[in-house]
Each structure stands twice: as C-alpha cells, then as structure tokens.
Amino acid sequence: YSQVTAGLYAALFAGVCTIIRPVGGFMADKMRPMMLLQWVFVAIIAFAILIMVSFKSQPLFIAGIVLVGLAAGVGNGVVFKMVPYVSQGNTGAVTGFVGAMGSLGGFFPPLVIGWIKEWTGSYELGIGLLVLTGVICLFALWHHFIRGDARIVK
Incomplete structure (x- = not known):
C-alpha cells in the first residue's frame, strides 16, 4: 500500500476505536465487565488472525482492521469501567495511568510492526505478535480474575 493509503487505514482504525469506546463502557455497565473483556480478547485474536491471512485481499484486510478496532474500542470502555474496582481510593491517578498506557499501546505497535517488516520483509509476524499478546x-x-481469587467486579 502507498503511504497515504496506509495512513488512511491507520486513521480508520483509530476512528473506529474512538467512536465505539462509549459503547464498551455502556455495555460494561449492563454486563459483567470481566466476561465482556474476555470476549473482547477472543474477538481481537480472531480478527487479528483474519488480518494475518488477508494481506492479499483488500476487502478482508479492511474488514479485519475495522473489526479489531471495534473490539479494541469496546475493550477500552470496559477497562475504564473496571478502574474504580481495581484501585479503590486513587481512581483519578489510575485512570490517568490507564489512559497513558492506552496511548502508548496505540503508538508502539505500529512502530514494532514496521521494524519487523524491515527485518523480515513481511507484516505477518508483527500481526502475529498482536495475536500472541491477545492470547x-x-x-x-481468565487465570487471575475469572477463575482466580481476584474477582473484583460482580
């Protein structure tokens, strides 16, 4: 893809994530946030795999980007719902930290994927790291909050 097209895809991803975030928060208000977050991770893993296998099909590639963006945006809203339960007494500081880490999460993966592309000549390994991170x-x-002892949200 040209640099302009790649930039448009990045903007599409960021826009989808941003627009859907309040929906994730609303859903977390109505459902169990931990279980919702579990399905967000499953969706990110599945749609990132779709991206990995669809580099030669532009419609599937775009669909994968949009779907990962939707899942990530929902997850963002869910995480902010969980902050007061995780850190009672210092919600403001932790919310700021979560926001900062989210910003870094949007900044570094494209750089890492670009470096991997330079080293290997392919983007698939970089997207594979997204899948691994989701897993x-x-x-x-699952281990700590859903089946473990730290059940923080009813």
Missing part, C-alpha cells in the same frame, strides 16, 4: 492477556484475565 497472553486472555490467559491472564
């Missing part, structure tokens, strides 16, 4: 997060959520 690790899903495992940690």
